[in-house]
Amino acid sequence: MRAASYPAFALTAFQSRLVYRNQVWASAFGDLVSIFARIAILTAAFAGAAQVDGITLPEMVTYALLSGPLLYWEYSRVLYDVGDAVRTGDVAVFLLKPLHYPSYLLSTHSGHFAFECVAIVVPVALIVGFTVGLLPPASLFHGLMFFPYWAVSWLILFILACLCGLLAFWLLTAFSLEWFLMAIMSLFSGAIIPLWFLPTPLATLFGYLPFAWISYYPAAVYLGKLDVTATWLHLGIGLFWLTVLSAAVLALWAKARHRLIVQGG
Amino acid sequence: MAIIAASSVEKIFRQPKRQSGFGGALRSLFSREHTEVRAVDGISFAIEGGEAAGYLGPNGAGKSTMIKMMTGILVPSSGTVEVLGREPHSNRITNAAEIGVVFGQRSQLWWDLPVRDSFDLNRHIYDIPASRFADNLARLTSMLDMAGYIDRPVRQLSLGQRMRAEIAMALLHDPKILFLDEPTIGLDVVAKDVVRKFLAEVNRERGTTIILTTHDLVDIEEICPRLIMVDDGKLLFDGELRHLRTALGSRRRLKLEFGTDPGAITLKTAQLVTDEGLAKHFLLESQQTSILDVLTELGSGHDLKDVKLEEPNIEEVIRTFYQNKPALAGARP
Numbered sequence: 001m002r003a004a005s006y007p008a009f010a011l012t013a014f015q016s017r018l019v020y021r022n023q024v025w026a027s028a029f030g031d032l033v034s035i036f037a038r039i040a041i042l043t044a045a046f047a048g049a050a051q052v053d054g055i056t057l058p059e060m061v062t063y064a065l066l067s068g069p070l071l072y073w074e075y076s077r078v079l080y081d082v083g084d085a086v087r088t089g090d091v092a093v094f095l096l097k098p099l100h101y102p103s104y105l106l107s108t109h110s111g112h113f114a115f116e117c118v119a120i121v122v123p124v125a126l127i128v129g130f131t132v133g134l135l136p137p138a139s140l141f142h143g144l145m146f147f148p149y150w151a152v153s154w155l156i157l158f159i160l161a162c163l164c165g166l167l168a169f170w171l172l173t174a175f176s177l178e179w180f181l182m183a184i185m186s187l188f189s190g191a192i193i194p195l196w197f198l199p200t201p202l203a204t205l206f207g208y209l210p211f212a213w214i215s216y217y218p219a220a221v222y223l224g225k226l227d228v229t230a231t232w233l234h235l236g237i238g239l240f241w242l243t244v245l246s247a248a249v250l251a252l253w254a255k256a257r258h259r260l261i262v263q264g265g
Numbered sequence: 266m267a268i269i270a271a272s273s274v275e276k277i278f279r280q281p282k283r284q285s286g287f288g289g290a291l292r293s294l295f296s297r298e299h300t301e302v303r304a305v306d307g308i309s310f311a312i313e314g315g316e317a318a319g320y321l322g323p324n325g326a327g328k329s330t331m332i333k334m335m336t337g338i339l340v341p342s343s344g345t346v347e348v349l350g351r352e353p354h355s356n357r358i359t360n361a362a363e364i365g366v367v368f369g370q371r372s373q374l375w376w377d378l379p380v381r382d383s384f385d386l387n388r389h390i391y392d393i394p395a396s397r398f399a400d401n402l403a404r405l406t407s408m409l410d411m412a413g414y415i416d417r418p419v420r421q422l423s424l425g426q427r428m429r430a431e432i433a434m435a436l437l438h439d440p441k442i443l444f445l446d447e448p449t450i451g452l453d454v455v456a457k458d459v460v461r462k463f464l465a466e467v468n469r470e471r472g473t474t475i476i477l478t479t480h481d482l483v484d485i486e487e488i489c490p491r492l493i494m495v496d497d498g499k500l501l502f503d504g505e506l507r508h509l510r511t512a513l514g515s516r517r518r519l520k521l522e523f524g525t526d527p528g529a530i531t532l533k534t535a536q537l538v539t540d541e542g543l544a545k546h547f548l549l550e551s552q553q554t555s556i557l558d559v560l561t562e563l564g565s566g567h568d569l570k571d572v573k574l575e576e577p578n579i580e581e582v583i584r585t586f587y588q589n590k591p592a593l594a595g596a597r598p
Binding site: 004005008009012015016019020089090092093095096097098099100260 | 333336337338357358359361362366368371372373375377378382385386389390391392418
């Protein structure tokens, strides 16, 4: 069936990234600088202390490197893809094909993400690992669980970017939404400040919002900050959020499509 | 049986009214007024399998809106559209698998990839069996002369090359109907000619039904025996191109050249429009009037040297028609 076309989109997206080699070098270099800047800030903040609130500097460095795909993946690409398709009317081209547009977006951007993992994340992790040092996972279990958490993290981030992109059907611009998403993400996801440094009520609240699965939980699981039961439980909650947000995207797409076919975009 | 049937189709768009000035912009943040635009107004037609029909009209006549309704990406405000026995918008995916669409101003090719890779993606999207895909690709590559650039990225192609690739891409899955929205827009004369000849051949040899919108009458003359002409969303003419002149009431032009100026000539069968002395231009009053009728009425002894009968230029006929529309409104077929 035509389901076979979706992996082909992922592969095409992956291939298309190879065309712009300079962009790959620029992204990898940019990410490397960003990681080293974070490490420098963390080192200064620890000021020689062995640990702060029970967290050691190597743990924080590892956290900074592994806190989800947010750091490496250009989620704004989804927003702009959808936003541009709406603004220029190119979304009609997708409707002319026997395709489901959100599934097309998912497969295309998973191709982009796979490319960024291979070309950027792994090399950056290796460089930082060899120069600064990266902690091993807390246990084999935590190391293995890091991968489904990383996948959930990317899917939640993709879906949030998709939701904002689809709002362009009503707002006709995705630009302002990118800032909105970035601001929310920085604060709630734990990308800048891990939730364990926040006051308990805030940490508890943020810990249940879907954003925490984007940055905080993948790194926290890797570092063994969640025990076995909590790791499974939070993976379940993450999947629950994923289901809810996917349903929201599908509902919004149905509404957007209806608006498009009734009002012509 | 008709494979496309439109019956009293209307499409009304509701557009927000933009108020001018800063105050207007502020007001529109809180309250929006809307205006209704009737893009398609009560259009009916039926197209049989294997036909090639041109949909002609000036900018804003509702051509693209009609194509979008037939392809299922717009829903009519009232009336019905049926394509291959189905309502296109409620069966979008099934409908999409059986039609091919080319938008002259929108690309369906992947910008950064070689043309061949875009074709290969279409193989997956339309689930085309490998052998059929290879046959179609070879045939289209040779017919559209794409061998020289099929492995080049789309962004490096000229507009003419890109349009040929777009058309090939829309035909790879052997669609029953090919919709083309202004396929020759922006192309040079050579590229236009290639596209027109190819489309006429596809329609003739493979029996693919073609619906084509255009402003360019030559597209219709070379590809489509049937013309559907619209303006302001309304149907003006539906029939063979050669009948258009009659339907629009255009008259043939007769030029009589004399050896010596015969002075003023008044005839019942033809109306004098320009008198240049030795050359006199007449418009024939009816389609039934022949040159012989005119010459008989003229009689001998006028030192007549030459006679020339001109069919009205179709483009001129249509231009005159649009310009004189208010006066001719009652003469619509």
